[in-house]
Amino acid sequence: NxxxxxxxxxxxxxxxxxSQSPTTQDPIRLIVRGSLGSCSSSSExxxxxxxxSVAETVASVLRGCLENMPKANDTPQSLSSLNLQWVTKWxxxxxxxxxxxxxxDHTVGxxxxxxxxxxxxxxxxxxxxxxxxGQRSVFPTCEVPEHFVGQVTVLKYFSHYMEENLMDxxxxxxxxxxxxxxxxxxxxxxxxxxxxxxxxxxxxxxxFYHDHTKIILCCQTDEYMLTYINEERVSKTFKLSxxxxxxxxxxxxxxxxxxxxxxxxxxx
Numbered sequence: 001n002x003x004x005x006x007x008x009x010x011x012x013x014x015x016x017x018x019s020q021s022p023t024t025q026d027p028i029r030l031i032v033r034g035s036l037g038s039c040s041s042s043s044e045x046x047x048x049x050x051x052x053s054v055a056e057t058v059a060s061v062l063r064g065c066l067e068n069m070p071k072a073n074d075t076p077q078s079l080s081s082l083n084l085q086w087v088t089k090w091x092x093x094x095x096x097x098x099x100x101x102x103x104x105d106h107t108v109g110x111x112x113x114x115x116x117x118x119x120x121x122x123x124x125x126x127x128x129x130x131x132x133x134g135q136r137s138v139f140p141t142c143e144v145p146e147h148f149v150g151q152v153t154v155l156k157y158f159s160h161y162m163e164e165n166l167m168d169x170x171x172x173x174x175x176x177x178x179x180x181x182x183x184x185x186x187x188x189x190x191x192x193x194x195x196x197x198x199x200x201x202x203x204x205x206x207x208f209y210h211d212h213t214k215i216i217l218c219c220q221t222d223e224y225m226l227t228y229i230n231e232e233r234v235s236k237t238f239k240l241s242x243x244x245x246x247x248x249x250x251x252x253x254x255x256x257x258x259x260x261x262x263x264x265x266x267x268x
Contacts, residue, residue, distance in 0.1 A: 072247030
């Protein structure tokens, strides 16, 4: 769940209807965004080629599924267990510092307004710092370089705030797997309807404000998985290949379409 601050007021953007092409680009009303390696004070959407490549890969996979998926009233069989990392809590303080989030393994990350990223690992003793994709610095919380003290203070504040004030946004189990890659946020974007988050390994999550539903797309062992968390915070995970052949109900399909449109229009 996100910050208790309400999303910006405004009329909801209509979802693509069943009669429209699955990838019809309904206009997304963007409010605020941030991207690794670019300063969010710029009015332009600046992203490096690697971030753009990750986004385009995810968009291609999602579009391919939507354009070929049959209509259906039911979802296919849900997978019973999955080592899935996802955002359980978030807070948007981009009017001053940046965007903060907590992952299901209890890593806390902040994508700062200056385009840098900092992660506080679950042991709460180690910090990872990224100035851009793939360029990582590691240091212990007890020996913070002087020029990082301000950002570490904000990181710890975000961590404390989310732990004390926000509840988890779903029923997915906590993942503590040292072999899973470290996730860090490449790009986030808020519209008047939803929050989009794109991570370094291609994990893609969209949270819808009005009913707290969520979509999480990730790739594991060369297989794409889609998790849907419904209004009751109950999750179901499917192989994307199963959705492609079996289809899914209109409510999930509509959210997939909106999520794709957010990706496609992230720089509009």
